[in-house]
Amino acid sequence: MEINIAVAALAALAQETRLAIFRRLVEAGPEGLNAGAIADALGLPAATLSFHVAQLNRASLVAARQEGRFIFYSANFAAMDELLAYLTDNCCQGGACLPKAARNLPSARRKSK
């Protein structure tokens, strides 16, 4: 993962409303939720929800699929995996800041790409 992509993903999550949306989608699992359901759950105007979900989508953290007249959004777990890998690889010296539970692994390093 290049730094630009990591920055884009971080920026997408670095906003309270968007982080809340993403958490909700993670909670919802692979099925995801349609736009209205997210808006209802978080008490957001449709335009605001649409704006934020579009940003998450642009950063590839959220996928969209049409289903009837609904649009379902779902968390992209693989992208989150890559972001976490980037952070552990580049922002932790020798895994020094991996969560304690993961700290004493044989080798948590990953292909640098």
Next chain:
Amino acid sequence: MEINIAVAALAALAQETRLAIFRRLVEAGPEGLNAGAIADALGLPAATLSFHVAQLNRASLVAARQEGRFIFYSANFAAMDELLAYLTDNCCQGGACLPKAARNLPSARRKSK
């Protein structure tokens, strides 16, 4: 970790210059680097470096210590640990997006607060 703190940390890292600074400090280890050295390494004007490092500091991702007439900045590994823990706890369904190397752990869950 509360959502506000996570957002603040993410926002601090969600900027190319700042992420580069943080990476450099991680690389430098606990000793850290003085402001001028960081600026030189990244080719940044002093004012710009100071601005960004202050943001990282406000987000508690970077610590500062005076040493003679230099000010040394160093990465706060514990804070990074907490951020990673927040992300894995709240943005990965059952650890579904933990980096592969860490995925099959007995229990990567951590105290929620």
Next chain:
DNA sequence: TCCATGTTTCCATTATCGTGGAAATATTTG
């Protein structure tokens, strides 16, 4: 086809961010 429903785009407004030169503020050394 017409209507209801779901979602996005358009728009204007306000607020905040990133940048870097210049001046101000430490701190050490002579």
Next chain:
DNA sequence: CAAATATTTCCACGATAATGGAAACATGGA
């Protein structure tokens, strides 16, 4: 104290982000 060096604060500029109402754009059903 004065000079040199390190860093920050001040300032102004342009750029981008967040918000939400209203209008436009699908889509499915009667």
